[in-house]
Amino acid sequence: MRVFNTQSQSLEEFTSESGHVGIYVCGVTPYDTTHTGHAFTFLTFDVLVRYLRYQGYEVTYVQNVTDIDDDVLRKARELGTDWRTLGTRETNQYLEDMRNLNALEFDHYVAATEHIAEIIDCVQKLIEAGVAYEVNGNVYFEVSKDPDFGKLSHIPRGEMLPIANERGNFPDDPNKRDPLDFVLWQAAQPDEPTWISPWGEGRPGWHIECSAMSTRYLGSQIDIHGGGYDLIFPHHECEIAQAETAQGVKPFVRYWMHVGMTQYQGEKMSKSLGNLVYVKDLLKTYSSDAIRLYLHAHHYRTSWMWFDHEMDGWEKAALTLLDAAHRPSGSGAPLDVTDSRGRFLAAMENDLSTPGAIAALMDMASQIQNADDDADISGAQATFRELGDLLGLRFA
Numbered sequence: 001m002r003v004f005n006t007q008s009q010s011l012e013e014f015t016s017e018s019g020h021v022g023i024y025v026c027g028v029t030p031y032d033t034t035h036t037g038h039a040f041t042f043l044t045f046d047v048l049v050r051y052l053r054y055q056g057y058e059v060t061y062v063q064n065v066t067d068i069d070d071d072v073l074r075k076a077r078e079l080g081t082d083w084r085t086l087g088t089r090e091t092n093q094y095l096e097d098m099r100n101l102n103a104l105e106f107d108h109y110v111a112a113t114e115h116i117a118e119i120i121d122c123v124q125k126l127i128e129a130g131v132a133y134e135v136n137g138n139v140y141f142e143v144s145k146d147p148d149f150g151k152l153s154h155i156p157r158g159e160m161l162p163i164a165n166e167r168g169n170f171p172d173d174p175n176k177r178d179p180l181d182f183v184l185w186q187a188a189q190p191d192e193p194t195w196i197s198p199w200g201e202g203r204p205g206w207h208i209e210c211s212a213m214s215t216r217y218l219g220s221q222i223d224i225h226g227g228g229y230d231l232i233f234p235h236h237e238c239e240i241a242q243a244e245t246a247q248g249v250k251p252f253v254r255y256w257m258h259v260g261m262t263q264y265q266g267e268k269m270s271k272s273l274g275n276l277v278y279v280k281d282l283l284k285t286y287s288s289d290a291i292r293l294y295l296h297a298h299h300y301r302t303s304w305m306w307f308d309h310e311m312d313g314w315e316k317a318a319l320t321l322l323d324a325a326h327r328p329s330g331s332g333a334p335l336d337v338t339d340s341r342g343r344f345l346a347a348m349e350n351d352l353s354t355p356g357a358i359a360a361l362m363d364m365a366s367q368i369q370n371a372d373d374d375a376d377i378s379g380a381q382a383t384f385r386e387l388g389d390l391l392g393l394r395f396a
Helices: 036-054 070-079 083-100 116-128 157-166 206-218 229-247 288-296 310-326 338-349 354-370 378-390
Strands: 002-005 010-013 020-025 058-065 108-111 132-135 138-141 182-187 202-204 222-228 253-259 262-264 304-306
Touching: 002 253, 020 036, 020 206, 036 058, 036 083, 036 222, 036 253, 036 262, 036 288, 036 378, 058 083, 058 206, 070 083, 108 206, 116 132, 116 138, 116 182, 116 202, 116 206, 116 229, 138 229, 157 229, 182 206, 182 229, 202 206, 206 222, 206 229, 222 229, 229 253, 288 310, 288 354, 310 354, 310 378, 338 354, 338 378, 354 378
Parallel strands: 020 058, 020 222, 058 108, 222 253, 262 304
Antiparallel strands: 002 010, 132 138, 138 182, 182 202
């Protein structure tokens, strides 16, 4: 199987000498779940896990929830509710939506607030390594101490700050030595939750949470680390800097995989525009198979445009597949679907090309539906259902 590695910017043969694959995926920040952008990202990794297990790998799948974060606190204030109540409600909604979309259970679903000890330990290691500093109860990673900073995103150092500022960085923080330095531990602020640390009460920074949790469950080197395309910089760039310094192992991640952005009917899909499409609303009208077909009809690395009216066509496609899966079989000559199966697997081997896999599956459905009435289609249907399961389809 070949996968596109964001760091090398090339397709690479996926290998695992041990037969075990550790996968860490940055999950939701629980204040606006679950929209189709979330679903596109997380169902991509659901398909990846299914396919790797199908190929015989033992997979440990870890996903986190960023349950303490600036955005969660801001949204809780807007709603006049407790931040933990908001986070719990939105996390539960996300997990329910994923179950309703037939997503696999995670081997470990981990929350930042449950790993404060690991986070503090990681921050201490960075201070001891001389790449982090403390000022007034805040601890920062000193970016200038890492000559490799930028090796994932390939963004020139002079262009980093504006992007970081758009994604949570506070350049005017007077405690920083450099505006690009990023926070590892934030000193206590009024009306914010805090935990005790060697630097006083406070809470963890965003980036350090994932470095601490991923290494806690998968060790100092991770096989596949993924998330949305918008996490490449600064989040994943900062994760590398932290983890490789604290753990002393390079590379921190063997394969970086990132999923493209989902837009809406000609414009950016965003909370500010009020055009988020929520899974729970879609499921009132459409089957989970139809939703997954629409999402997986786009290659995971592409950014694409969601159009509401296109769901009707994918519901019809889902019904076609459903009919093929349950059509009565004859007892004559067996139907041979070897070619379609081969094309399905070849597509999956080619950087998880789900559009090609869906095309092969639709061809297989046509073969089953157009077979002679006395043909034995039971074996073909078994293959059909097996491959459909790799895309998370229920055929129910």
